[in-house]
Amino acid sequence: xxxxxxxxxxxxxxxxxxxxxxxxxxxxxxxxxxxxxxxxxxxxxxxxxxxxxxxxxxxxxxxxxxxxxxxxxxxxxxxxxxxxxxxxxxxxxxxxxxxxxxxxxxxxxxxxxxxxxxxxxxxxxxxxxxxxxxxxxxxxxxxxxxxxxxxxxxxxxxxxxxxxxxxxxxxxxxxxxxxxxxxxxxxxxxxxxxxxxxxxxxxxxxxxxxxxxxxxxxxxxxxxxxx
Numbered sequence: 510x511x512x513x514x515x516x517x518x519x520x521x522x523x524x525x526x527x528x529x530x531x532x533x534x535x536x537x538x539x540x541x542x543x544x545x546x547x548x549x550x551x552x553x554x555x556x557x558x559x560x561x562x563x564x565x566x567x568x569x570x571x572x573x574x575x576x577x578x579x580x581x582x583x584x585x586x587x588x589x590x591x592x593x594x595x596x597x598x599x600x601x602x603x604x605x606x607x608x609x610x611x612x613x614x615x616x617x618x619x620x621x622x623x624x625x626x627x628x629x630x631x632x633x634x635x636x637x638x639x640x641x642x643x644x645x646x647x648x649x650x651x652x653x654x655x656x657x658x659x660x661x662x663x664x665x666x667x668x669x670x671x672x673x674x675x676x677x678x679x680x681x682x683x684x685x686x687x688x689x690x691x692x693x694x695x696x697x698x699x700x701x702x703x704x705x706x707x708x709x710x711x712x713x714x715x716x717x718x719x720x721x722x723x724x725x726x727x728x729x730x731x732x733x734x735x736x
Contacts, residue, residue, distance in 0.1 A: 569728075572599055574615075577694040578687045579736055584729040588613065598696075603725055608676065611702040613729050618684055618695035626689045628656065631665035635684055638697075639667060648672035652679075652717035659685055659733055668717040679704045681720040687735040698733075700726050 572590075573581040588601040588611070601613040623630045635654060643649050654667035664685030671678055678701050686695035700721050707715045707724050715723070721730045 572601075572729075574598055578692070578696065580687075580696065580733060582729045582733040584613070584732075585725050587725055588729070601729060605703070608674070609678075609701070609703070610706065611725050612700065613726055614699045616697045616699070618686070618697040620686070620693050620695060622693075627686050627692060627695075628663060628665075628689070631684045631686075635665045635667055635682070638682065638684075639669075642669070642671075646671055657683060659683065659730060662687070662735065663689065668720055670717050677704065678702065679707075679717040679720050681717070681726075683721075683730065698730065700730070702726060 569583050569585060570590075571581060571583050573579075584601055588603050591600045591602045593600050594614070596616055598615045598617065599613075602609060603611040618634075620627075620630065620634075632654075639651060639654070643651070648671045650670045652668040652670060655665070657664050657666040662685060664683050666681060666683045668679070668681045671680060680702070681700045683698040683700075684695065685698070686692040702720055702724060704715065704717075707719055711719065711723055721727055
């Protein structure tokens with residue numbers, strides 16, 4: 510029904526008495542459907558934009574590195590990107606009211622020429638790194654060391670305990686390369702965590718070996734992919 514046309518119908522009106530109320534209201538009423546349509550379209554656009562913003566906010570951050578070696582990893586929003594130390598690729602940290610709660614740092618691992626598979630070289634590099642850490646920090650206590658796999662990629666790991674500024678921390682290193690043979694570039698992943706959150710969240714006893722198997726460091730390590 511054209512309400513505006515109905516309002517404009519009626520007895521003739523002298524020009525000096527125009528515009529009449531129907532003449533004033535008619536165009537506005539005729540335009541209501543268009544306004545409603547435009548308003549509806551605007552609402553739809555705003556809703557879609559809100560959904561996109563919420564989706565982007567809820568999506569976990571991704572860190573990508575072009576290499577060599579090229580890799581990417583996904584991490585929790587509770588970890589924040591921090592200024593990268595000299596020689597490092599990325600540093601992620603989580604802080605609490607009492608200080609550092611967890612850190613995840615990746616630095617390049619440069620390998621000498623070697624024969625055979627990388628599995629024979631990584632333990633040697635790990636032992637040398639352990640000796641350097643022990644020489645530089647008397648509180649360093651080795652927990653364990655051995656082979657590991659990150660997303661089915663073989664590597665080598667060791668865990669430890671140390672004291673920093675009077676606080677006990679648990680740590681873990683992972684040495685890993687994209688391929689089993691021939692790689693001259695890999696990654697040295699260093700992780701550190703306050704053990705208190707792990708003890709509170711775990712349903713079974715935890716130790717330095719629990720670093721990156723539970724807690725906030727699990728995701729960036731286990732979701733790391735080469736390529």
